[in-house]
Amino acid sequence: MFVIDEPATATTQPPSVAAAGDAPGRRPRRRFSKHAVVPYLYLSPALILIVVWTYRPLLQAVQLSTVSWNLLPDSPMESVGAKNYQQLFELPALGDAVWLTVVLILGLLPFTVIVPVIVGFAIRNLPDRTSRLYQGLIFAPFLVAPVAGAAVWRWLLDPGAGVVNRVLGTDQNWIYDTSTAQLAIIVITGWHLIGFAVLAVAAGLAGISSDYDEAAQVDGATRLQIGVRITLPLLSPTLVFLILMTILLSAQWSFPLIDTLTQGGPAGATTNIYYLLWDYGFHTFNAGLGAAAGLVLFLGFGAVAGALVWLSERLTFDDN
Numbered sequence: 001m002f003v004i005d006e007p008a009t010a011t012t013q014p015p016s017v018a019a020a021g022d023a024p025g026r027r028p029r030r031r032f033s034k035h036a037v038v039p040y041l042y043l044s045p046a047l048i049l050i051v052v053w054t055y056r057p058l059l060q061a062v063q064l065s066t067v068s069w070n071l072l073p074d075s076p077m078e079s080v081g082a083k084n085y086q087q088l089f090e091l092p093a094l095g096d097a098v099w100l101t102v103v104l105i106l107g108l109l110p111f112t113v114i115v116p117v118i119v120g121f122a123i124r125n126l127p128d129r130t131s132r133l134y135q136g137l138i139f140a141p142f143l144v145a146p147v148a149g150a151a152v153w154r155w156l157l158d159p160g161a162g163v164v165n166r167v168l169g170t171d172q173n174w175i176y177d178t179s180t181a182q183l184a185i186i187v188i189t190g191w192h193l194i195g196f197a198v199l200a201v202a203a204g205l206a207g208i209s210s211d212y213d214e215a216a217q218v219d220g221a222t223r224l225q226i227g228v229r230i231t232l233p234l235l236s237p238t239l240v241f242l243i244l245m246t247i248l249l250s251a252q253w254s255f256p257l258i259d260t261l262t263q264g265g266p267a268g269a270t271t272n273i274y275y276l277l278w279d280y281g282f283h284t285f286n287a288g289l290g291a292a293a294g295l296v297l298f299l300g301f302g303a304v305a306g307a308l309v310w311l312s313e314r315l316t317f318d319d320n
Contacts, residue, residue, distance in 0.1 A: 064291040071287050084292040097276040104186060104272055105250050111190030112197040112246045113239060120201035121227060135202060139195035146256035153188050154261060175261050178269040185270050189254045197242055204238030240312040248301055273297055
């Protein structure tokens, strides 16, 4: 038998090295890279601010809701457990405040959803300069400070020399009458918010391709059918966003107007949940009860926000 030797130039890998490098199922070691840390360095300032200004006060509110304290630095805090929550749910003013908040939200939805959609469709086909002019005019009230706007509206709604009563030919005391005070707050708040809502709807319409309209027109669809059956479903994520903002922030947006015009009156006719929370904390000096009301409000609106975000994701997924 003849044995053919391998050429001298051929090199073989040592068995130990081959076993270590080619072992099946073994992951290579990851080396530390400074480039992997860079994104976290950019995020760290925002994360620190969120922890300091959001999560730390939230934990402090949880702790404060279990004590009785009158906000005086030299006054001791007395632990009361869940007594503040029990007292909160037994207050008759809480149910009235929740109902007034619901009325406020329902009253603002036409200003933040229905009217902006109508205006958005009306100015959609206008030339760019004209459309921007209308958007700027409608957006202008949103730039007015709430306190300054409240002062102007107090003069407009004055029962004696107010412009509104002169135009309507009445002497109605819009702000200090229990039957009209909530309506006045809704109209003034809606006047502030309608510009922001129109801008959001216009941005949503701008993101919808015109190919849908052209294809529907080829099939013989009218403009009304295109708007109702094609454009509105495609605009649904924007509408859900506006509804979410109205539900979560309506009471907060109306707070400076209520504090300037009515102070929650007359006879509690404009005391919504946000103003009631502030009243408990800074008028009655019951910090524990105010913190408990704030946490209940946080959890309630958080659940509503979660449901609406889930709905928005579903609608977005269906559209895609």
